[in-house]
Amino acid sequence: MTQNNVSPWIENAVESPVEMSARIRLARNIKHIPFPHMVRDEDALDSVLDKLSTVFEDYQKVPMNMLKFEDKALLVEKHLISPLFTRQGLHSYINEDESVSIMINEEDHIRIQTMGAGIPIQDLYKEAEEIDESLEDVVDYAFDEKFGYLTACPTNVGTGMRASIMLHLPALSLGSKIERLAGNLNRFGFTLRGIYGEGSVPLGHIYQLSNQLTLGQTEEEIIHNLAQLKSQIIEEELEMRSRLQSEHLLDVKDSVYRSYGILKHAYKMSLKETAKCLSDVKLGIDLEILEYDDFKFQKWIQLIQPAFLKMRLNAQRKDYTSLEQAVDEERATLMRELLGGK
Incomplete structure (x- = not known):
């Protein structure tokens, strides 16, 4: 894992006018173990940690209690861990080019995350799914036949998946266009957030387009709808840029x-x-x-x-x-x- 440099997958990213990168995140929990915020026994996950380590033996294991504050902050800025994980996380597992990270004991017991630039989001989902299936071979997930994957936050119940695409939208950011766009997206179960997701503010006119609903739709349906919305937003952004160039x-x-x-x-x-x-x-x-x-x-x-x-x-x-x-x-x-x- 590179320490002071950007992640290799970003270093090698090819610039495009609007779409920057994409991410898939899967939330999973272990059957019969309380959600992290309900755990009173710090050793509750010990019984499964060794099993998880066998799946990620080719990844770098990063114990959170061994890192200084600035090291944790750097991992957050690389989108490899979340701010919440810096406070309560146990271990993260990160692959060589830092396009995959797995957080153990975030809001949920396991958070699988795959990222990439210039890669179809469907391919990122396939990569996350393969990791998910490998984990399911060694641990029992908390799963309900009616509701799907059970998660600490009710909004993640179902597929447990958040799919997101990072977009550069300077033209649409002018005036109130971006606010109207965000309002319309909310009606369809999608949202526009800042560069670091929920609660963050947009920096450099960069927005994260992601799904809000995880229940009642399959992973494929969520990704398909996200891809369609992304194409529509890109089209609107490029049209607005053309108007700016011709009129202003x-x-x-x-x-x-x-x-x-x-x-x-x-x-x-x-x-x-x-x-x-x-x-x-x-x-x-x-x-x-x-x-x-x-x-x-x-x-x-x-x-x-x-x-x-x-x-x-x-x-x-x-x-x-x-x-x-x-x-x-x-x-x-x-x-x-x-x-x-x-």
Whole structure:
């Protein structure tokens, strides 16, 4: 597992105008063991941990109680674990390119997660399903013939699956269009959330499209409906970009080049400002307003996160009186390095 760098699957991701990445997450629980929030015996899962380890012997086992706070924060920023897991998780199992992670003792006993860029979400589900079937060979799941997989949160009962797609939607984010879109999606059992899912705010006009309903539909139906909605949203985003280019080209150019200049020459930048500027430049490149051969939007959005920057500061052994200010300065330094500024 890479420590201070982005995950290999993101490092190798091919940039596309709107769709960034996709994820499948399966929630599973062990039969006859209380849900994590109900457990009073810390050793309740000991009887099955050895069995789980045999399935993941080719993965890196990461014990949460052995990690420092900043190491846990880095794993959250990589989307390999959740904020909740940093507080109560036991072990995570992570594959070599960090496209698969399994959390033991999150909200549920087991959370299986597969991620990828440029990969059909159906293929990510197949990968998660194979892991799921391997686990089912060694443990007994909590399953009901009527309701399906039983989970700690009632909204996950059924398939126990959350399928999500990360989308860059700068044009639809203008005005109130994104709010109307989100409202319409809710009626169909889907939602638009921020970059880190539930409770998070959008950064750099990046939104996570995912299903809310897991009961009453099969996994294949959920994925099919998600893929259809994704295509419709991409079509609307590209149509809005075309209108911006034809009707407001000067304004778009001004925004793109202002943001490019800030990224290239600023000496202090907040996370929100940097993400917004990166989004503007990404839009400018996609609209062929600005030429830049090796702009890695998805990778750089990760690199500007606080834990990544704290790791950079630690590696350089820099002295500072305010960590927040040091992170903002290091973020600007990183952008100047990447874009060839001074």
